[in-house]
Amino acid sequence: MSATSTARTQVPTQASESHSSCATAAVSLTAREVTVLTLLAEGMTAQAISRRLGIRVATVSKHQENLYRKLGTRDRLNTVLLARDLGLLPQFHPRVRL
Numbered sequence: 001m002s003a004t005s006t007a008r009t010q011v012p013t014q015a016s017e018s019h020s021s022c023a024t025a026a027v028s029l030t031a032r033e034v035t036v037l038t039l040l041a042e043g044m045t046a047q048a049i050s051r052r053l054g055i056r057v058a059t060v061s062k063h064q065e066n067l068y069r070k071l072g073t074r075d076r077l078n079t080v081l082l083a084r085d086l087g088l089l090p091q092f093h094p095r096v097r098l
Contacts, residue, residue: 027070027086034088036063041080041089 039049046060073079
């Protein structure tokens with residue numbers, strides 16, 4: 001393997017109702033996709049993520065598209081919620097501010 005190879009995270013998922021013939025499917029995310037997913041879960045915009053990671057907004061958008069495709073979702077909210085259900089993200093525990 002080369003030094004530039006990417007790490008992947010595989011998580012078994014339940015097939016969607018429209019694909020009930022498959023019992024499970026594996027989701028394979030790159031380390032960068034997991035990073036973008038985590039920042040999406042924090043509510044950051046694509047522009048803010050691009051600044052934080054030092055990449056172009058178009059690159060962030062491509063990572064989002066890949067996440068949507070791999071998780072079978074169509075928007076940011078459902079992607080984050082599904083990722084949490086699958087254990088790709090920690091469960092949300094709101095902080096109480098005084």
